[in-house]
Amino acid sequence: MRHIRRTTLVVLLVLSFVPTLLIAEESGPTIMQRVMDTQSADSSAMDIRLTLIEPTGENRERRIQTLTMTEDGLTNTITVFLSPASVKNTRFLTRQRPDGSDDQWIFLPALGRIKRIAASEGGGSFMGSDFTYADMASTTYDTDEAIHTLLRSEYIDGRDSYVIESIPTTTSDYGKTVIWVDKQTNLPLQVEFYDKEKSSVIKILKTDDIAYTEGRWITKSITMTTLSSGHSTKIEILQAKYDIPMKSGYFTTAFLETGRVI
Numbered sequence: 271m272r273h274i275r276r277t278t279l280v281v282l283l284v285l286s287f288v289p290t291l292l293i294a295e296e297s298g299p300t301i302m303q304r305v306m307d308t309q310s311a312d313s314s315a316m317d318i319r320l321t322l323i324e325p326t327g328e329n330r331e332r333r334i335q336t337l338t339m340t341e342d343g344l345t346n347t348i349t350v351f352l353s354p355a356s357v358k359n360t361r362f363l364t365r366q367r368p369d370g371s372d373d374q375w376i377f378l379p380a381l382g383r384i385k386r387i388a389a390s391e392g393g394g395s396f397m398g399s400d401f402t403y404a405d406m407a408s409t410t411y412d413t414d415e416a417i418h419t420l421l422r423s424e425y426i427d428g429r430d431s432y433v434i435e436s437i438p439t440t441t442s443d444y445g446k447t448v449i450w451v452d453k454q455t456n457l458p459l460q461v462e463f464y465d466k467e468k469s470s471v472i473k474i475l476k477t478d479d480i481a482y483t484e485g486r487w488i489t490k491s492i493t494m495t496t497l498s499s500g501h502s503t504k505i506e507i508l509q510a511k512y513d514i515p516m517k518s519g520y521f522t523t524a525f526l527e528t529g530r531v532i
Contacts, residue, residue, distance in 0.1 A: 298418030298434050301451055306412060308456040308487065313339045313516040317509040322398060323493075325500035332357060332397070339516045344368065346521035349406070350529075357397065363526045364407050370415060370440070372407045377526045384527055393443040400473065400494040400503040404443055415440055426450045426459050437468070444472075455480060455487040472497060478504070484512050 320332040333352040338345060344366040351360040361377040374387035387394075392404035416436040423432055431450040438444070445468035450460040461475040478491035488510060495502040519531035 296420060296432070298420045298436070299413045301420065301432050301434060301456075302418045302436070302449075303413050304456040305449075305451055305458060310340070311338070311512045313337075313512070313514055315511045315514060315516075316507050319504075319506045319508055320399065321504040321506075323502040323504060337516065337520050339518065339521060341518070347407075348520050348525065351397075359529060360397070361526050361529065362396070362406070363521065363523065365521060366407075370412060372404075374403055374407070375523055375526055384523055389441075400496045400501055402443060405494075421448070423453075424450075429454070429459060431459055445469075452480075457487055457489055483510065486512065 314337070316336045318334045318336060320334055322330040322332070324330075332354070334349055335352060336347060336349045338347045340346075346366065347364045349362040351357045359377075359379045363375045365373045367373060371389075374392075375384050376387060377384050387403050393402050395401075396403050396406050416438045419435045419437075421433045421435050423430065425431065430453045432453060434449045434451060435446060436449065437446045443466075444463045445466040446464045448462040448464070449458050451457070452459050457477065457480055458475070459477045462471045463473040463475070464470060465472050473494060473496050475492055475494045477489055478493055479489075481488060481490045488507065491504065491506045493502055493504045517531050519525055522532075524532050
């Protein structure tokens with residue numbers, strides 16, 4: 271009996287330290303890798319409502335469809351504007367390079383031609399929204415694109431989260447970001463974007479709604495706000511499909527120009 275009690279005591283002591291050991295093993299890079307893994311898919315198709323919100327409260331809606339496909343670890347995205355008539359058939363293509371950077375093009379029906387987005391234009395507003403062209407590729411950094419530091423744990427909007435500081439190691443429009451990651455779902459709950467001096471927050475991205483669908487947790491609605499102007503952009507995913515058959519022809523400049531898969 272004495273041996274049994276001693277063994278039980280040892281087991282209890284080990285178990286009591288397990289949570290501490292797990293917490294100690296958590297780090298900025300491991301948490302951010304989970305964020306990326308949670309949001310990854312071989313392909314996706316989304317029906318999206320994009321709303322431009324003026325400081326006065328006036329709203330302007332856009333309906334868009336976004337397709338993504340990942341091949342050989344590289345993700346390509348095509349965004350097509352469906353309405354209103356003033357922006358209908360505007361198409362935007364992002365192709366990821368092996369070095370992690372992106373090539374981007376936009377087709378503007380009014381001009382009837384494709385315009386390549388230069389790297390120097392990455393900080394420009396995407397179609398009048400609070401998202402830049404660079405934001406449209408990603409609003410978080412891959413684990414090899416930034417130094418990720420776990421700052422603390424805290425509750426935000428009633429959800430227990432990790433707080434991660436990310437300082438980019440590559441050229442970026444932001445000096446750093448601070449991201450709140452939900453411990454349950456590994457989804458971003460809030461992202462603060464700092465100026466290049468890392469001293470002031472210039473934009474805040476808030477997650478408005480999350481949902482469990484198609485066997486995964488997804489962000490259903492987000493709002494990006496530019497603090498200097500008070501202007502906001504809300505993106506709502508109305509319908510989403512993941513890991514579905516996808517033609518690579520959608521992610522070409524030929525489709526960008528014609529709207530047809532050749």
